Amino acid sequence: MILLTGLSTATGRRVAKRLLKSGHSFTALLRDGDKAPDLKSKKVTLVKGDLSKPDSIKKAMDGIENAFLLPPTSENQFKLEKNFIDAAKEAGVKHLVKYSVLGADPDSPSTILKYHGQSEKYLKDSGLRYTLIRPNLFMQNFVNFYGQQIRKKKEIRLPLKNAKCGYVDVRDTVRLINKVLTSNGSKNKIYTITGPESLSCLEITELFSEAMGKKINYVEIKPKEFKKKMIEAGVKERVAEAYSELYKLVRDGLYDQVTDDIYKLTDRQPHTFEEFLDDNIKFFLKR
Ligand SMILES: NC(=O)c1ccc[n+]([C@@H]2O[C@H](COP(=O)([O-])OP(=O)(O)OC[C@H]3O[C@@H](n4cnc5c(N)ncnc54)[C@H](OP(=O)(O)O)[C@@H]3O)[C@@H](O)[C@H]2O)c1
Numbered sequence: 001m002i003l004l005t006g007l008s009t010a011t012g013r014r015v016a017k018r019l020l021k022s023g024h025s026f027t028a029l030l031r032d033g034d035k036a037p038d039l040k041s042k043k044v045t046l047v048k049g050d051l052s053k054p055d056s057i058k059k060a061m062d063g064i065e066n067a068f069l070l071p072p073t074s075e076n077q078f079k080l081e082k083n084f085i086d087a088a089k090e091a092g093v094k095h096l097v098k099y100s101v102l103g104a105d106p107d108s109p110s111t112i113l114k115y116h117g118q119s120e121k122y123l124k125d126s127g128l129r130y131t132l133i134r135p136n137l138f139m140q141n142f143v144n145f146y147g148q149q150i151r152k153k154k155e156i157r158l159p160l161k162n163a164k165c166g167y168v169d170v171r172d173t174v175r176l177i178n179k180v181l182t183s184n185g186s187k188n189k190i191y192t193i194t195g196p197e198s199l200s201c202l203e204i205t206e207l208f209s210e211a212m213g214k215k216i217n218y219v220e221i222k223p224k225e226f227k228k229k230m231i232e233a234g235v236k237e238r239v240a241e242a243y244s245e246l247y248k249l250v251r252d253g254l255y256d257q258v259t260d261d262i263y264k265l266t267d268r269q270p271h272t273f274e275e276f277l278d279d280n281i282k283f284f285l286k287r
Helices: 012-021 055-058 077-091 109-125 145-152 169-182 201-212 223-232 237-251 261-266 271-285
Strands: 001-002 028-031 046-050 066-069 095-099 131-136 157-158 189-193 215-221
Touching: 001 012, 012 028, 028 055, 046 055, 055 145, 055 189, 066 169, 077 095, 077 109, 077 223, 095 109, 095 169, 109 131, 131 237, 145 157, 145 271, 157 201, 157 223, 169 189, 189 237, 189 261, 201 215, 201 223, 201 271, 223 237
Parallel strands: 001 028, 001 066, 028 046, 066 095, 095 131, 131 189, 157 215
Antiparallel strands: none
16 A cells, blocks of 8 residues: 655645556545545545654554655755655655655755755664665756746746756656556665756746747846745745746756656656646736
8 A cells, every 4th residue: 555645735645646647546645634535436545644743653554564754845845854764664665756846955954955865864773675766856847936927927037047947747757656656666765866968047948939939038037036026926935946046056057957767667758847838828828
């Protein structure tokens, strides 16, 4: 049996849908069952649970072989992940798949990279069989974080100068997660997953201009303005601050990385940025 977390995120929802489509049963750990109306299926066991409450996690671990940990971006992320890893170990889970991030490092100046790095280390030291999935930044951030400025202002305002980044489509990360959760072949592996090309913001605005048939401009901004824009777009202040810190490292070139892990593991090339745009063009053209 598989256990899923993070079901209200774009990644978690898609992992669940794909598992159902391929006939797999799973347990879903959720704080609020109402957030997942599409999980009402005989193949899904819904367990009300909270990563900050160890007893509630233990209940969800009953009979689990493969557990998927998708941690939230929060100041107590390491504590929440530690609770999950401890519960998995106690319950005799065979394999824990952790969603992490490219550049995860317990000594990083970025809190996002630091918390993921601390949790990775804790998991490795736990003795559990593990898989670490480290994605580059998501193409979907251009919908969730910068979508409104692209639609309304015809511009992308970021503090990234001409740094390149191997953006990955969440749909490809989901294919890889499902493969790892259902094939049982992965043992203590780390997958660094990226799209097929590394692109600067200027190159991205050119792709947007072509796809949308109107000029989209890149505007270089200071990290302070970036944080403010994220908050205006509905992102919580501490999350906006964490992304602002992370983007300093992106600007220094940390995310200028392309790997072929998605192809090697799933036998399919990851989506290009152009394909991502074609598939989301209705959203960007909506007034
Ligand atoms: N955005 C990117 O470009 C990018 C790139 C690489 C990696 N990542 C990683 O991807 C992950 C997901 O990011 P995100 O921004 O989509 O996540 P997020 O908005 O922080 O949400 C995480 C999930 O965790 C759940 N959650 C929060 N607190 C919980 C608790 N105490 N107990 C149980 N569940 C809890 C949330 O469910 P509720 O509905 O209950 O709140 C939600 O489903 C993060 O670890 C991030 O570092 C992101």
